[in-house]
Amino acid sequence: MSMTTPIPIGTQVITERLGETMEEMYVNMGPQHPSTHGVLRLMLKLDGEVITDCIPYIGYLHRCHEKIGENRNYVQIIPYTDRLDYLASMAMNFGYVLSVERLMNQEVPPRAEYMRVILAELQRIASHLLWLGTFGLDLGNFTIFIYCFREREMVLDLFEAVSGQRLNYAFYRIGGMAMDFPDGWIEQCREFLTWFKPRIPEYDALVTDNILFQKRIRGIGVMDGPTAVNYGLSGPMLRASGINWDLRRNDPYSVYDRFEFNVPVFDTCDVWGRFLVRRQEMIESVKIIEQALEGLPSGDIQAKVPKTIKPAAGQAYVRTESPRGELGFYLVSDGTPKPYRYKVRSPAFCNLSALTEMMRGCLVADAVAILGSVDIVLGEIDR
Amino acid sequence: MDAVSRAVESFYGLTTAWGIPWLIPALVIMTIVVSIILGYISVAAMFLIWWERKISAHIQVRFGPMRVGGWHGWAQSIADGLKLLLKEDIIPSRADKVVFVLAPVVVFAAALAGYVTIPFGPGLIVRDLNIGILYMVAISSLTVVGIVMAGWSSNNKYATLGALRSAAQAVSYEVPLVLSLLGPVILAGTMSMGRLVDAQGGTWLGFLPRWYVFPQIVGFLVYFTCALAECNRLPFDIPEAESELVAGFHVEYSGMRFAIFFLAEYANMFAVAAIATTMFLGGWQGPLTTQLPLIGVLWFLLKCYFLIFVMMWLRWTLNRLRVDQLMDFAWKVLLPIAFANLVITSLVVAL
Numbered sequence: 001m002s003m004t005t006p007i008p009i010g011t012q013v014i015t016e017r018l019g020e021t022m023e024e025m026y027v028n029m030g031p032q033h034p035s036t037h038g039v040l041r042l043m044l045k046l047d048g049e050v051i052t053d054c055i056p057y058i059g060y061l062h063r064c065h066e067k068i069g070e071n072r073n074y075v076q077i078i079p080y081t082d083r084l085d086y087l088a089s090m091a092m093n094f095g096y097v098l099s100v101e102r103l104m105n106q107e108v109p110p111r112a113e114y115m116r117v118i119l120a121e122l123q124r125i126a127s128h129l130l131w132l133g134t135f136g137l138d139l140g141n142f143t144i145f146i147y148c149f150r151e152r153e154m155v156l157d158l159f160e161a162v163s164g165q166r167l168n169y170a171f172y173r174i175g176g177m178a179m180d181f182p183d184g185w186i187e188q189c190r191e192f193l194t195w196f197k198p199r200i201p202e203y204d205a206l207v208t209d210n211i212l213f214q215k216r217i218r219g220i221g222v223m224d225g226p227t228a229v230n231y232g233l234s235g236p237m238l239r240a241s242g243i244n245w246d247l248r249r250n251d252p253y254s255v256y257d258r259f260e261f262n263v264p265v266f267d268t269c270d271v272w273g274r275f276l277v278r279r280q281e282m283i284e285s286v287k288i289i290e291q292a293l294e295g296l297p298s299g300d301i302q303a304k305v306p307k308t309i310k311p312a313a314g315q316a317y318v319r320t321e322s323p324r325g326e327l328g329f330y331l332v333s334d335g336t337p338k339p340y341r342y343k344v345r346s347p348a349f350c351n352l353s354a355l356t357e358m359m360r361g362c363l364v365a366d367a368v369a370i371l372g373s374v375d376i377v378l379g380e381i382d383r
Numbered sequence: 384m385d386a387v388s389r390a391v392e393s394f395y396g397l398t399t400a401w402g403i404p405w406l407i408p409a410l411v412i413m414t415i416v417v418s419i420i421l422g423y424i425s426v427a428a429m430f431l432i433w434w435e436r437k438i439s440a441h442i443q444v445r446f447g448p449m450r451v452g453g454w455h456g457w458a459q460s461i462a463d464g465l466k467l468l469l470k471e472d473i474i475p476s477r478a479d480k481v482v483f484v485l486a487p488v489v490v491f492a493a494a495l496a497g498y499v500t501i502p503f504g505p506g507l508i509v510r511d512l513n514i515g516i517l518y519m520v521a522i523s524s525l526t527v528v529g530i531v532m533a534g535w536s537s538n539n540k541y542a543t544l545g546a547l548r549s550a551a552q553a554v555s556y557e558v559p560l561v562l563s564l565l566g567p568v569i570l571a572g573t574m575s576m577g578r579l580v581d582a583q584g585g586t587w588l589g590f591l592p593r594w595y596v597f598p599q600i601v602g603f604l605v606y607f608t609c610a611l612a613e614c615n616r617l618p619f620d621i622p623e624a625e626s627e628l629v630a631g632f633h634v635e636y637s638g639m640r641f642a643i644f645f646l647a648e649y650a651n652m653f654a655v656a657a658i659a660t661t662m663f664l665g666g667w668q669g670p671l672t673t674q675l676p677l678i679g680v681l682w683f684l685l686k687c688y689f690l691i692f693v694m695m696w697l698r699w700t701l702n703r704l705r706v707d708q709l710m711d712f713a714w715k716v717l718l719p720i721a722f723a724n725l726v727i728t729s730l731v732v733a734l
Contacts, residue, residue: 027540034629049544049706140617140703146443206700212618213702364544364628365705 038378069342082168090123093172099318099329127323176302221370235325242267428649470638482536490529515576545631560609562721580666
């Protein structure tokens with residue numbers, strides 16, 4: 001059965017790159033597969049259980065995000081950015097409003113800046129929790145999934161209290177925030193932090209210290225530092241390859257330069273390293289939120305901005321550290337209310353490009369773990 | 384138990400007196416026995432499915448099924464079974480139909496046949512074969528034939544991979560499994576399941592039960608590990624790894640055929656737990672069995688369900704091993720340990 005299988009689409013590319021022989025077999029993984037985290041499609045060329053080649057196909061979730069952006073005015077784009085990385089909508093909003101503000105040289109009140117950081121870091125915790133849970137699921141550990149979702153639910157409750165939404169918030173505004181924190185929210189947030197901190201040792205007991213778990217993810221998906229840089233990896237993927245690079249510290253935006261936090265870096269260069277980086281980042285995010293709550297200034301949350309936003313002709317590129325890596329928004333203005341060009345540099349897209357490199361020579365079971373370690377969100381990759 | 388055997392004998396006597404050939408009463412009795420076992424397996428498997436869902440839920444800070452039937456969703460697996468019965472029976476158009484239909488039957492028959500030599504209580508054993516344990520191990524390894532049939536006939540790459548993994552796993556783990564079972568056999572000097580249990584009656588030093596788990600703790604651990612692999616439970620569930628192979632060998636099965644696979648899995652779980660109980664935990668032996676033989680059944684079931692609970696506990700705590708790690712573990716760790724255990728046991732018994 002394996003010898004005569006027709007390959008559905010992209011046939012030419014495949015036959016050029018790979019020739020199917022009697023010993024080798026193609027397996028089509030996705031777009032409907034429990035472990036491809038959305039609608040990613042992988043063509044795996046297998047020799048027994050060993051992967052000899054892997055081609056990712058993307059585009060199943062393409063919805064012309066950038067072209068739509070060029071036909072909307074600057075404020076109308078904000079809800080669209082929510083749908084980019086729907087697991088870290090706050091971070092997407094953050095990056096976009098920063099780039100518009102740089103384009104029009106807009107100042108932001110300090111209280112709004114602190115609110116932005118608090119929400120973005122809560123979002124990082126939520127995103128990493130979801131990653132940890134689904135990663136455990138990929139490796140066959142169901143329990144960690146439910147544990148992580150229990151805590152993520154609390155973060156979503158906090159977001160719901162702030163914005164009325166649980167997933168797509170559209171809460172950041174150009175020059176400030178949509179609303180102030182509701183009454184009692186700060187106490188609720190502190191409560192969550194005190195609940196969350198002892199949970200990390202709980203996860204450690206279940207997965208991090210579990211020898212079977214470590215055995216599965218140590219030494220697979222190896223990507224050394226120089227190769228990682230050449231592929232343009234960013235975020236936890238890059239920091240797991242021993243490169244000390246975090247935009248919150250190396251190119252501070254908003255008020256990140258006022259907070260003390262460590263940038264976790266591991267030089268194991270494998271899936272285990274990526275796991276440790278994300279685990280540690282959750283702890284660091286808690287630190288940032290605590291400091292921000294402590295120093296939260298009072299005052300306005302919205303600067304005065306023109307009714308119709310018409311930035312002077314020019315361009316701006318702002319990069320921020322989203323939970324998945326370097327998120328860049330590039331805007332070109334021609335002086336009209338709509339951007340002339342709107343481009344998103346999405347971290348997961350660049351991180352995914354290294355997949356083939358990491359997968360060659362691995363087993364099918366590793367493929368799932370490596371793909372999980374990339375932490376992809378198809379909404380952001382396909383745009 | 385004597386009452387049962389007396390009734391059987393009088394039934395035989397009656398039919399002989401009426402001039403009915405011997406074959407007919409034998410068939411009648413076999414049918415009755417098979418119905419009892421089948422009924423027990425179905426009920427036990429349904430209970431185990433519900434139990435597993437409750438255990439997993441409580442490990443994961445959830446409630447699990449709470450609605451169907453009222454008390455803690457006790458009727459959930461009955462409702463699920465009914466649903467599966469009523470579902471459309473789909474056979475993929477490019478599947479090998481005969482093998483596809485036969486595969487779940489083979490798997491279930493293998494699981495069922497093992498129950499013949501399980502001693503549920505004093506005298507409560509369908510047939511106390513003198514090679515009982517050998518028969519049991521041999522028949523339960525037939526399951527893998529059904530799994531390979533299912534995987535191959537589905538004409539699906541994921542199913543084929545699952546079947547291949549299953550075959551490799553069964554071949555590897557069968558060897559240490561049998562070796563670990565030889566320890567109690569050497570100690571008792573018999574392969575009959577009934578006499579193995581009898582040999583574990585009484586106590587050592589007045590308080591320690593004469594269960595073979597104490598002298599054979601290594602053998603027990605090796606057996607239990609292999610048993611997990613035998614019934615494709617985590618951490619050895621790679622033939623049906625959801626996140627890799629979608630569902631493995633039964634990916635193309637739906638409706639009642641899928642239900643039979645599911646039932647066979649839980650029947651197998653009970654069977655391996657029953658072997659462990661019989662060989663290592665003294666079977667139905669326990670307090671008050673001499674006064675009231677039926678209480679032996681209770682002891683037996685208690686021990687079995689405790690072992691099954693441990694299996695479920697492991698499943699919801701650990702993650703899956705990789706194929707190569709699985710093989711390494713079987714050949715490089717379990718096999719030498721099982722051999723060493725066997726040699727030491729034989730030496731001690733010989734001296």
